[in-house]
Amino acid sequence: MKEELLHYVWRLKRFDLSHLQTTDGQPVDILKSGELNRDGGPDFLHAQLRIGSTFWAGNVEMHLRSSDWLQHQHSGDPAYDNVILHVVLEEDVPIFRKSGERIPCLELRRRIYPEVFKTYHRMLHNEHWIACQHQFHEVEKIVKRLWLDRLMVERLEKRSVRIAECLKANRKDWEQTFYQTLAWNFGVKVNADAFEQLARAMPLKILAKHRDNLFQLEALLFGQAGMLEPDFQDEYPQKLQKEYRFLKQKYKLDPINPDQWKFLRMRPANFPTIRIAQLAMLIHQSSHLFSKVLAADNLKEIENMFELKISSYWQTHYLFDRESSPKRKSLGSSTIHSFVLNTIAPFLFLFGKERDELRFREKALTLLEETPAEENAIIHQWTELGLKAESALDSQALLQLKNNYCDKKRCLECAVGCAILKRAEEADPTQSEEPWIVYSSGRCRRRSAARSRDSMVPTSSQLEESWL
Known part of the structure; x- marks a missing residue:
């Protein structure tokens, strides 16, 4: 189990939001989840919450167990003074500020659907060419199309960083x-x-x-x-x-x-x-x-x-x-097309960004759409999975997807991965009238409806036992 799953469910609100309350009984209303922080400090910045009758604006920190706060030595770090909510899979100890005030804690163990846990576990722990190889075809074409467009922009932005440094020099x-x-x-x-x-x-x-x-x-x-x-x-x-x-x-x-x-x-x-x-x-x-x-x-x-x-x-x-x-x-034409991919399109994109002229950024994307797709082992494998690159815009986006998301198991940051987890949530049997229980091994079976839902989601200890 990784904290990234908590980031995912919090960022997209992919958990049971009914009757949210802190572990000490205060009602919680999430007005704004905040912005994911990829640098040092709390996990989400600029969140807006209503806890009890008080409106709060600040940061949110996440851990599998609340005691991780102490292990990571956040108590003595001023970067965490503005944390307004501690979101955890399981609260094993209460956490207090320097002033002695208890930091509000939201426990998600009973709120993340078991099928989401299972699906994420399967994606994280398999040796397929891509983690979602068996579910990839189930994702709607429009989701893939929009994601490829975003990945191409991301690739151009990444390549333009090096050019921007050279331009400055x-x-x-x-x-x-x-x-x-x-x-x-x-x-x-x-x-x-x-x-x-x-x-x-x-x-x-x-x-x-x-x-x-x-x-x-x-x-x-x-x-x-x-x-x-x-x-x-x-x-x-x-x-x-x-x-x-x-x-x-x-x-x-x-x-x-x-x-x-x-x-x-x-x-x-x-x-x-x-x-x-x-x-x-x-x-x-x-x-x-x-x-x-x-x-x-x-x-x-x-x-x-x-x-x-x-x-x-x-x-x-x-x-x-x-x-x-x-x-x-x-x-040769392949050499000239490599100039388009590696130099001309990134330059046009950066030029448009620096001058705040959308037409040059659009021109970069249009050139890529006119340029034939590359032919290599990665692009061939995507074709085998049913996703054929129609142009260099597609092939470049697919290379970005494989190298920067699939190979690094960044499924929770991928539109395809998120779509698969959303399907898992919608198909979760615990949302029906007849509840299920999830074991640490990842197996599910029906259980008596009279039993509480508490035991239907594994504890962080059980998850670590079977997944880490």
């Missing part, structure tokens, strides 16, 4: 920040950090001065990447080397460590040399990359922006001094 320079983030994306995971370092070491403002000269752009980028240090046999890298030495002196540049570039076990088309040549061509076409993104009306215009034909040398090379058969080395 760049003194609100959107173009430089976009260039840095896009460069990171050019690195294809393995070389992502190296590309980001390169973008920091080679500012866009300097590159913009040379945007009309592709040769100089390559000299600056390859030089700052530390790739123009060796003695070359080919004439082209020799010329790049000479040009870079001049520009390095002019702009007082320091190259990054070339040892961090990785080539092993990579497809030649993803070699950092090819990616740098493509980045140079992209800047050659436009040094105002983010402005072009803002002006684009749809995915097709974004794709056109990344249609690149690299310089002639790289059409017959993957590495300096090593000639290969001629091949067009353009950015």
